[in-house]
Amino acid sequence: MSRNSQELSQTVARNGWFFRLAPDFPADQIPGFPENLDFILASGTILKDSRTTTAALCSADGLPPFFLKRTNNKGAGFTFRYLFRRARAFRAAETICALREAEIDTPAVLAVGEHRRGLRLCGGYIINEMRSEVRDMHALLVKSSEPLRTLDIIMEKAAEQLSRIHNHNIVHGDYKLSNIYLKPDGHPGTWDLDGGLVLRKPDRKKMFEDLFRLTESCRRVLRLAHPDCVPSDLDLCRKAAESYSGPFPFSPEAIRDELERKAR
Template identity: 30%
Template sequence: MSFRSDKLSVLINTGRLELRALLDSPDRLFEGALILKDSRSVKAARVETAEAGVFFLKRYNSKGFFYALRHILSKPRPAKVLRVSNLLRSAGVKTPQVLAAVFKYRYHLLLNTSYLITDYVENIIPPNTLIPGLLGNKSYFTEYRNQVIFCLNHLHENCTTHGDLKIHNIYSRDTAAGLEVGLLDLDSVECYKSPLTAKTRAKDLARFVA
């Protein structure tokens, strides 16, 4: 479901229409939220509201006129993340569901600022805890390895690279059903029109295996 005004376009990817009223002024959601990152490029937070519960919010900051001009013809990051997230989830790969994407425009056409709203993944095992656990438990390591391979195979088989495969972007957490492994931060994904070459696959994996 989508809504659009002169300066704002909202795309809701789920049936959670309670998000609609919150997204008229998405910057207000950062007030009182747990800020996870605040840089020149992005601001990200864990947000909790009475209306919509807990979710993850990321703002992609404006980088000026030429940045906006470039995005007239290219797909904004939240739109790319939405597409790839839906693709991966349909294949059984764990990744946060995109709840909504918001785009603010100048002069009806130039993208100024955009926002991504997704499920928030709780109880992620930090790498400094995960790695000793993997090294000390062979069956745990095998399960982790198999799930990582499953995620990356489906990603690459769908002609897509992650672009930032560091260990922090492959999350792990213990659930009632066992170990869960999935992909985070799809900002740098690239979608290709033909199957990936071995060189492209290897380049995508380089940061993870380094």
């Protein structure tokens, strides 16, 4: 089910369920699709189960394993917000499609949809191809025997990739190390695009938040896993600013000031 095309041209709509599917997604081989998705999710290898989201690696009837995430209804505020708008999963799928069109690596969308009872959104769903051969940057930095050298490599690759993302008028929304990975060939990629957004024009504030999130994530991992190898905030921010070449220049001092503000 690995694909280059991101056209979600097939639709399934019945009993409050609405899904868009990739042409080669074998929905007919998944018993009870889409009504059975909650059971499939609960039966999978759970990666996250919180009030907001549930995610798992799943399989069905001999198909290759796939990644399934459900955005959960958190209560009255969530219900009201999504009365007349599509589930956030559709925006994530749009972001993923835009990234792949820009030749930025991210797992393909196989299906995206939602379930409603009347106007009430019960949950949004996204199914992605599974990537088993990649290594996320959070784990790489935690396990590194040379954390400062690894930090230099990670920051350069992550910031350069973020520059490409922003130069295509896309923001990630949660650009932390655990959402950035390295492929076997050394090229980076990214996933978990729940907060992603395709913009009409560059947005300085949103793009700064992505770069800040990357820098903050690096600092947090170093402090927890390698407390004796933590550079100064300004040195860390300088690494981020010097490797970034998006639509707006961001100074190391601006990133450092935001780190200090968030720490108060």
